Amino acid sequence: MHLDEKTKAQGNDGTGAKSAGDGQSERVPAIRLVGIEKRFGPVYANKNIDLNVAKGSIHGIIGENGAGKSTLMSILYGFYQADDGEIYVNGKRETIPDSQKAIAIGIGMVHQHFMLVDNFSVLENVVLGVEGGSLLQKGVDKARAELKRLADEYELNIDPDALIQDLPVGLQQRVEILKALYRGADILILDEPTGVLTPAEADHLFRILGQLRDQGKTILLITHKLREIMAITDEVSVMRRGEMVGSVHTSETSVEQLAEMMVGRHVLLNVEKGPSNPTREVLSVENLTVTDKRGVDLVKDVSFKVCAGEIVGIAGVSGNGQSELMEAIAGMITARSGSITINGEVTTKADALDRRHRGMAHVPEDRHRTGLVTKFPAKENMILGYQDQKKYGEGLFLDLTAILKETQDFMVDFDVRPPDPHLKAANFSGGNQQKLVLAREMERDPDILLVGQPTRGVDIGAIEFIHKRLIEMRDAGKAILLVSVELDEIRSLSDRILVMFDGKIVGERPAGASEQELGLMMAGIDDPSEMGSDPMVSAELARDNTDEALVEMAKGGKE
Amino acid sequence: MSAQSEKLPRWVDYGLIPLLNLAAALLVSGLVVLLIGENPLEAVYWLVQGSLGYSEGIGFTLYYTTNFIFTGLAVAVAAHAGMFNIGGEGQAYVGGLGVTLACLALDHYVPWYVTFPFALIGAAVFGAAWAAIPAYLQAKRGSHIVITTIMFNFISYSLMAYLLVRVFKQPGSMQPESRTFLEGGRLPFIHDVAGWFGIEMASSPLNLSFVVALLACVFVWALIWRTRLGYAIRTFGTNQDAAVYAGMNLSRIIIITMMISGGLAGLMALNEVMGAQNRLLLDYVTGYGFVGIAVALMGRSHPVGIIMASILFGMLYQGGAELAFEMPKITRDMIISIQGLVILFAGAMEHMFRPALVRIFTSRHDDLGQEA
Numbered sequence: 001m002h003l004d005e006k007t008k009a010q011g012n013d014g015t016g017a018k019s020a021g022d023g024q025s026e027r028v029p030a031i032r033l034v035g036i037e038k039r040f041g042p043v044y045a046n047k048n049i050d051l052n053v054a055k056g057s058i059h060g061i062i063g064e065n066g067a068g069k070s071t072l073m074s075i076l077y078g079f080y081q082a083d084d085g086e087i088y089v090n091g092k093r094e095t096i097p098d099s100q101k102a103i104a105i106g107i108g109m110v111h112q113h114f115m116l117v118d119n120f121s122v123l124e125n126v127v128l129g130v131e132g133g134s135l136l137q138k139g140v141d142k143a144r145a146e147l148k149r150l151a152d153e154y155e156l157n158i159d160p161d162a163l164i165q166d167l168p169v170g171l172q173q174r175v176e177i178l179k180a181l182y183r184g185a186d187i188l189i190l191d192e193p194t195g196v197l198t199p200a201e202a203d204h205l206f207r208i209l210g211q212l213r214d215q216g217k218t219i220l221l222i223t224h225k226l227r228e229i230m231a232i233t234d235e236v237s238v239m240r241r242g243e244m245v246g247s248v249h250t251s252e253t254s255v256e257q258l259a260e261m262m263v264g265r266h267v268l269l270n271v272e273k274g275p276s277n278p279t280r281e282v283l284s285v286e287n288l289t290v291t292d293k294r295g296v297d298l299v300k301d302v303s304f305k306v307c308a309g310e311i312v313g314i315a316g317v318s319g320n321g322q323s324e325l326m327e328a329i330a331g332m333i334t335a336r337s338g339s340i341t342i343n344g345e346v347t348t349k350a351d352a353l354d355r356r357h358r359g360m361a362h363v364p365e366d367r368h369r370t371g372l373v374t375k376f377p378a379k380e381n382m383i384l385g386y387q388d389q390k391k392y393g394e395g396l397f398l399d400l401t402a403i404l405k406e407t408q409d410f411m412v413d414f415d416v417r418p419p420d421p422h423l424k425a426a427n428f429s430g431g432n433q434q435k436l437v438l439a440r441e442m443e444r445d446p447d448i449l450l451v452g453q454p455t456r457g458v459d460i461g462a463i464e465f466i467h468k469r470l471i472e473m474r475d476a477g478k479a480i481l482l483v484s485v486e487l488d489e490i491r492s493l494s495d496r497i498l499v500m501f502d503g504k505i506v507g508e509r510p511a512g513a514s515e516q517e518l519g520l521m522m523a524g525i526d527d528p529s530e531m532g533s534d535p536m537v538s539a540e541l542a543r544d545n546t547d548e549a550l551v552e553m554a555k556g557g558k559e
Numbered sequence: 560m561s562a563q564s565e566k567l568p569r570w571v572d573y574g575l576i577p578l579l580n581l582a583a584a585l586l587v588s589g590l591v592v593l594l595i596g597e598n599p600l601e602a603v604y605w606l607v608q609g610s611l612g613y614s615e616g617i618g619f620t621l622y623y624t625t626n627f628i629f630t631g632l633a634v635a636v637a638a639h640a641g642m643f644n645i646g647g648e649g650q651a652y653v654g655g656l657g658v659t660l661a662c663l664a665l666d667h668y669v670p671w672y673v674t675f676p677f678a679l680i681g682a683a684v685f686g687a688a689w690a691a692i693p694a695y696l697q698a699k700r701g702s703h704i705v706i707t708t709i710m711f712n713f714i715s716y717s718l719m720a721y722l723l724v725r726v727f728k729q730p731g732s733m734q735p736e737s738r739t740f741l742e743g744g745r746l747p748f749i750h751d752v753a754g755w756f757g758i759e760m761a762s763s764p765l766n767l768s769f770v771v772a773l774l775a776c777v778f779v780w781a782l783i784w785r786t787r788l789g790y791a792i793r794t795f796g797t798n799q800d801a802a803v804y805a806g807m808n809l810s811r812i813i814i815i816t817m818m819i820s821g822g823l824a825g826l827m828a829l830n831e832v833m834g835a836q837n838r839l840l841l842d843y844v845t846g847y848g849f850v851g852i853a854v855a856l857m858g859r860s861h862p863v864g865i866i867m868a869s870i871l872f873g874m875l876y877q878g879g880a881e882l883a884f885e886m887p888k889i890t891r892d893m894i895i896s897i898q899g900l901v902i903l904f905a906g907a908m909e910h911m912f913r914p915a916l917v918r919i920f921t922s923r924h925d926d927l928g929q930e931a
Contacts, residue, residue: 332803353806362804370800373793380790385805387790396786 028091030055030187030218031076036085038071045071047242049085053187053235058209058219060229060250063239064262064459069222072239073189076220077109078102089187108180109189114172116164122175123147123160126182143182150181154211169319170201177208188212189220194228198317199487199519206232226255227488238262263460271467274475276495278307281344282359282448282479283329288338290324298324300503301338306448311470311480313494314505315487317522321503322483323365326452329481330362331355332370343447356385361441365452365483371437374426378416379407381425382440414439415465431462438466448479455489467493487515487522567913567920573864577857577905579912581871584904588897597888609881610874616881618749618763624866624873625765625830628772630851631869632779633686633824635860637704639783640816641796642697646690646708647824648848649715653689654825656722657681658832659737659839662744669743678744678833679771679826686825687818689715694817698810704817716842723841737839746834766834768826775823776862782819792816824848850898856906868905875901 029052036049046068053059063069074080076087078096087094089105096102102109116125123143132139144160151157158167158174167175173193180188190209194202209219209232221233229236230250237247238261245261283306290299299321306312316322328335331352339348342358350358362385364370372381383392383403391406393399407421414435416428425433434454441449454470455463470493474480484490490497497509499521507521567576589599610620630647637644644650661677693707720735727737746767750760783789795802795812802809831843850872857871858864879894904911 330804331806351806351808352804356806364804366800369798370804373798373801375797376793383790384794384801387787387805387807393787396788397781398785398787398790400785 028055029053029088030057030090031220032088032091033072033076034086034088036072036075036082036087038068038075038080038082044242046075046082049239049244051237051244052247053218053220055090055218056213056216057234058213058221058232060221060223060233060236061239062223062226062229062236062258062262064224064461067239067262068242069239070191071242073109073191073220073222076102077107077189103183103185106184106186107189108183108185108187110173110176110180110191110193112191112193112195114169114176116172116175118165119163121161121163122158122167122178125164125175126160126179128179130183146182147178150178153215154181154208156181156208168201169196169317170198170204173197173205174208185217187218187220189222191222192224193221194223194225195485196318198523199515200523201317202228226258229258230255240264259460265461271471271492273471273493276310276474278310278495279477280308281305282308282342283481284341285325285329286339286341288325288328288340289336290321290328290333291336292324297336298503299328299335302500302503302505303338304498304505304508306479306481308447308479309474309477310495311474311482311493313482313484313490313497314500315490315497315518315522316485316500318485320500320522322500323452324503325500326362326365326450326481326483330360330364330450352385353388356444356446359447360450361444361446361448362450363437363441363452363454365456367433367437372425372433374433375424377422377424378411378428378436379403379421381436382407382410382421384440386440386444410439410443411436413443414469429459430457431459434458434466435462438469442469442473446478448481449473450481450483452483453485454482455484455486487518491515491518567916571916571920573859573861576909576912576916577864577868580857580904580909581901583911584897584900587904588900591893591896592889595888595893597886602882602886602889605882605885606874606878608878609885610878613761615761615763616877618761618765620870620873620877621749621769622763622765622830622835622873623876624869625769625772625834626827626847627850627854627869627872628776628865629827629830630824630848631854631858631865632775632851632862633820633822633848634851634855635858635862635865636779636783636792636823637816637820638855638860639789639796640792640812641799642813642817642820643705644690644708644817644820644824645705645849645852646693646711646821647827647851648844648846649708649712650686650689650821650824651827651848652712652715652719652842652844654682654686654822655828655832655839655843656719657683657685657825658828659727662740662833663737666741666744671743671745671747674743675746675767675833679829682825682828683822684825686828687822689825690817690821691814694814694821697817698813704813712848720841723839727839735841739838740833744833745837746829748834764835766830768830768834771826771829773866775826776866779823780862788815824851850902853902853906856902856909871901872898 031051031053033049033051036046037044038046049072061069061072071080075082076096078098078101081097087096089107094105096105117128120128123140126147127136127139127143130139132142147158147160156174156178158171158178164172164175177188193205197205209221213219221228223229233250235247236250236253236258238245238258240262285305286303288299288302289297291297302325304312314322314325324333327333329340331347331350331354335348339346341347342355342360345358347355347358352362368374373384386392392403404421408419411419411421416432416435416439425436428436438454451470454466458466470480482490482493491511491513495511497511497513497518498505499507499509499518501522501524506524509518585603592599592602610616630651633647633650634644658678658681661681662674665674665677689711690708693702693704693711696702696707697704723735723737728735729738748762749765749767749769750762752767753760783793791802791807791812794805795807795809799809802812827844827847832839836843854865854868854872857868858866875894875898879897882889883891883894
């Protein structure tokens with residue numbers, strides 16, 4: 001088989017070169033993939049993928065989690081080797097055994113999780129790996145000049161001497177882009193770039209991408225956010241279950257059509273829900289302050305209430321204290337001051353188990369890190385947090401039959417696939433893992449449910465299901481506190497929206513608040529109404545303001 | 560990818576891989592034996608013959624096995640909570656103090672079966688107490704358990720040496736050891752027990768604590784996989800954040816787990832002090848606590864695996880001694896280096912054959928991946 005591949009490769013090399021010659025350079029796609037296949041054990045991550053990316057375009061790749069987008073990009077960037085298929089870059093057949101090779105042929109990648117050294121400066125991060133000799137000075141000087149040129153050319157302003165840890169995420173991402181450009185990337189792959197950005201930062205990123213395209217760079221954008229695809233790309237390719245479903249011109253498609261291509265059936269993008277009917281107060285948080293080990297306040301003097309029969313959403317860019325607020329309410333970390341009242345009883349000092357006894361349930365933000373023990377089978381995960389309950393056995397011993405029986409029931413009720421209680425949690429797909437956690441917490445019939453990022457990394461079909469269950473629970477008279485970085489999710493589920501910025505709740509808005517308004521609040525601009533009466537003008541103004549604010553912050557970080 | 564560790568069928572994971580590791584260790588040992596001009600096959604013969612070939616040899620093998628089971632279980636219980644207890648040596652040593660106190664206090668007055676429960680509790684309590692201090696420091700002060708347990712080994716050496724010389728040593732004796740226990744402080748040997756039923760067995764130091772060791776295996780199995788505490792221990796050991804999320808009291812888990820671990824290590828003293836020697840000796844633990852780490856690694860922290868690994872190390876100890884006797888060019892030090900190789904291949908290089916096996920099994924049995 002290995003030999004076959006080689007001979008095939010040789011055969012194709014000739015034709016590849018020929019077609020490059022025929023195409024008169026302009027028409028040659030920046031990237032052409034032919035029949036790419038990648039298997040992990042018996043599972044196809046990529047099956048017979050063909051893809052053409054035109055030079056100087058922004059090409060979006062969308063698909064549900066596990067559709068194979070990341071695998072495909074990893075093949076392109078040399079992290080994985082394709083089992084079969086051919087890669088052409090600028091018309092030339094290439095094999096990409098590692099990322100060095102990818103960089104050498106002009107492919108750069110901006111990862112979802114930044115690969116930066118936090119306590120290095122921007123400059124040091126940019127030259128990392130391409131220092132150009134055993135003494136730093138020469139490389140650093142060259143990089144400084146190059147950074148200045150890039151800043152002028154692409155509006156990629158950044159203080160080269162600022163430390164990464166002092167920069168906001170939007171600027172950290174800019175450093176990642178600069179790193180790729182500094183290494184001479186002509187083709188830029190961005191993996192879910194807006195996950196950590198405010199809407200304003202995302203807009204700025206898109207402007208940068210637009211300029212890069214206009215300068216002739218090719219950009220591959222991987223995302224699951226349909227709106228971004230519509231806003232920025234020229235062409236879009238849709239993947240489903242490891243296969244390429246199709247490529248369309250963005251201008252000729254619609255959000256609905258793309259969603260349908262992704263899932264393979266018609267999807268309800270908006271949740272249908274009636275008006276809320278809030279009754280008694282279930283959760284009350286007063287003047288809560290949470291401090292981390294270094295003494296930095298992460299949650300600052302936060303107060304709010306959640307009543308039975310309503311969903312309160314907390315919007316905010318990730319890292320603005322929402323996670324810590326949730327953990328403090330759930331009893332995972334201790335608040336420095338303030339009080340938490342559940343069902344009329346002050347529970348500030350109670351631990352997580354105690355709070356569950358008082359009617360709280362908690363779907364944590366990160367199911368891998370917190371919500372599941374991925375090495376345990378589903379049945380053992382089903383009692384996590386409820387391990388002390390009498391129904392799971394009297395005394396010291398656990399009643400394994402009771403646990404098994406209940407897990408089976410829960411799995412059927414929440415349509416977890418496969419419904420095998422003995423399967424390790426790690427072997428379920430992301431959506432089904434999330435359903436396991438939701439089943440465990442929601443089946444307890446809690447008075448107050450804390451939900452963090454209920455649909456992160458969950459495919460569209462499962463999102464629909466999860467949203468429906470949450471609304472059902474609300475209608476059954478339960479209180480729900482929802483934290484999500486997906487503004488769409490907050491807006492479509494919540495009855496009231498609290499916006500968090502820098503550890504504080506900066507305002508409350510009704511369910512109907514516009515995305516623009518919330519986006520500005522998330523960026524820390526207190527009252528958008530002061531910016532002028534025309535919303536477009538005010539948004540534009542605010543955008544510039546935030547950019548300047550970010551640059552200021554970056555500079556401030558130097559001191 | 561990440562699921563790679565899940566892909567192999569159980570018999571490969573728990574049977575084939577340890578066997579391959581063992582074979583590799585023996586192969587390298589064989590090369591060493593060749594280098595010094597001896598016949599490796601003959602060496603293997605004497606190793607097996609010496610440990611399993613005759614009744615007395617089996618007795619000695621199982622006597623060593625008993626020690627390894629206790630110390631292996633101790634390491635395993637801590638490992639399930641994600642902690643590395645390398646203080647088994649000291650805990651077993653101090654456990655001997657509990658046994659000795661019980662035996663010295665009671666052997667004049669009562670038969671062994673009355674002394675026995677006190678000695679057992681004494682061993683467990685003293686071992687547990689010795690582990691409790693590092694556990695407390697870890698739980699409440701964040702002092703790393705690896706550092707503190709190894710420190711406590713050294714402290715135990717000094718403490719016990721002091722006690723033996725200043726407290727237990729008999730007047731007029733030059734030996735730093737306690738007085739020899741009377742009948743009431745001696746565990747019956749298995750060959751004696753067999754004699755009660757009319758079965759002839761060669762005499763060996765194998766005693767009733769072997770049965771205690773097997774019961775301890777059942778205890779650990781039930782504790783880890785059948786109880787709430789075991790569930791908490793495994794959750795804590797696998798995913799600490801999830802344990803916090805579930806409202807488990809982490810300090811409590813650390814301290815309780817380490818005390819159980821120390822208690823198990825302490826029980827080793829039953830075998831040595833009350834069973835084989837009938838007195839408290841200086842430095843009687845001689846490395847059993849450390850070999851327990853290898854035993855737990857090789858046995859995958861599962862009681863059944865620990866029994867098998869313990870038998871293997873028991874064979875190496877007993878067969879090795881025989882081998883050194885029969886083939887004088889193979890010295891005691893070489894036996895230790897063979898044991899070292901087994902530890903190296905079974906523990907440190909545990910995953911050496913894994914990637915290859917994963918490739919073989921995933922390409923040949925495509926359906927296995929789904930089943931696992």
